[in-house]
Amino acid sequence: MGLFDFFKKKESTPLEQQALDTGLEKTKDNFLSKISKAIAGKSTVDDDVLDELEEILVTSDVGVSTTLKIIGRIQERVARDKYVSTTELNTLLRDEIQHLLAENNSNDFNSFEYGTHKPYVIMVVGVNGVGKTTTIGKLAHQLKQAGNKVVLGAADTFRAAAVDQILLWGKRVDVRVVAQPMGSDPASVAYDTLKSAVANGDDVAIIDTAGRLHNKVNLMNELTKIKNVMQKVVPGAPHEILLVLDASTGQNAIEQCKQFTQATDVNALALTKLDGTAKGGVVIGISDQFKIPVKYIGVGEGVNDLQLFDRKAFVNSLFNK
Numbered sequence: 275m276g277l278f279d280f281f282k283k284k285e286s287t288p289l290e291q292q293a294l295d296t297g298l299e300k301t302k303d304n305f306l307s308k309i310s311k312a313i314a315g316k317s318t319v320d321d322d323v324l325d326e327l328e329e330i331l332v333t334s335d336v337g338v339s340t341t342l343k344i345i346g347r348i349q350e351r352v353a354r355d356k357y358v359s360t361t362e363l364n365t366l367l368r369d370e371i372q373h374l375l376a377e378n379n380s381n382d383f384n385s386f387e388y389g390t391h392k393p394y395v396i397m398v399v400g401v402n403g404v405g406k407t408t409t410i411g412k413l414a415h416q417l418k419q420a421g422n423k424v425v426l427g428a429a430d431t432f433r434a435a436a437v438d439q440i441l442l443w444g445k446r447v448d449v450r451v452v453a454q455p456m457g458s459d460p461a462s463v464a465y466d467t468l469k470s471a472v473a474n475g476d477d478v479a480i481i482d483t484a485g486r487l488h489n490k491v492n493l494m495n496e497l498t499k500i501k502n503v504m505q506k507v508v509p510g511a512p513h514e515i516l517l518v519l520d521a522s523t524g525q526n527a528i529e530q531c532k533q534f535t536q537a538t539d540v541n542a543l544a545l546t547k548l549d550g551t552a553k554g555g556v557v558i559g560i561s562d563q564f565k566i567p568v569k570y571i572g573v574g575e576g577v578n579d580l581q582l583f584d585r586k587a588f589v590n591s592l593f594n595k
């Protein structure tokens with residue numbers, strides 16, 4: 275079985291659905307309890323309810339522009355149907371959010387080209403502590419389970435612990451890691467990793483990078499250098515530049531997304547730490563605002579806690595009582 279099969283759209287298994295439901299619990303509780311408060315004692319969706327709904331969405335980290343779109347649609351619906359009862363509000367909201375996400379992001383992970391590249395090269399970027407290395411470990415595990423040969427490149431050479439951490443993940447999920455001592459040139463590690471991937475006939479190479487480049491010019495230069503070096507070994511690499519964002523940072527995640535998309539050609543997003551945060555609404559805002567698909571979501575620290583993002587399942591889970 276190849277990479278293509280792994281990424282082919284599949285129905286969520288009951289276990290995945292459960293992990294999603296559990297992961298989204300805090301976001302959901304926060305969201306639904308605010309909505310029930312807003313409609314308590316009211317029978318129809320009126321302007322007051324809509325005002326409150328707007329505030330709820332904004333404070334749930336959906337973001338202002340996405341919130342305004344959602345409210346606008348519900349207003350239209352209310353104007354058209356004249357009378358919309360408050361008991362229908364959850365369903366209405368769920369449908370409108372699903373429609374919005376479906377329209378706005380035609381470039382979903384389904385439509386990516388996978389199977390044609392070997393090795394398929396993923397470069398993982400993002401600021402300090404968002405969950406890059408953990409996401410790489412989980413992804414390596416899933417790819418391996420699906421029958422792919424995977425190699426990891428420890429190109430975060432900024433500190434010794436970073437190299438050790440990815441080596442540990444390699445052991446844990448039984449995947450090869452190419453590493454050099456701390457302080458080595460990240461581009462050189464990336465180069466070695468791809469050389470090794472080609473020599474070994476690997477299907478996927480995943481490159482970890484440091485998250486500590488605080489200014490955009492440095493970041494851009496560093497990532498460009500790594501990319502250029504990789505292209506000497508595998509033309510067209512990296513096929514995927516995966517930006518990892520920590521969902522629990524809410525609006526900061528949106529800000530980081532802006533910064534990184536300006537610095538490099540990010541073409542996939544991973545949103546981590548959805549478990550344990552009430553800010554999961556940020557996934558809706560990010561899916562709506564950026565033309566880059568959210569591809570993976572992290573719902574825990576375990577090896578199986580990474581899922582392919584399914585917009586419909588996500589929104590359903592958010593509204594499932």
Ligand SMILES: Nc1nc2c(ncn2[C@@H]2O[C@H](COP(=O)(O)OP(=O)(O)OP(=O)(O)O)[C@@H](O)[C@H]2O)c(=O)[nH]1
Nearest residue numbers: 402403404405406407408485546547572573574575
């Ligand atoms: N609960 C939860 N924790 C996560 C998730 N993803 C990552 N983490 C935790 O977040 C912390 C940071 O993760 P790392 O993978 O080290 O983050 P990083 O981006 O590689 O960090 P640096 O290498 O320091 O830039 C770790 O304690 C992870 O276990 C997730 O989906 N859920």
Ligand SMILES: [Mg+2]
Nearest residue numbers: 406407430436
């Ligand atoms: Mg790391």
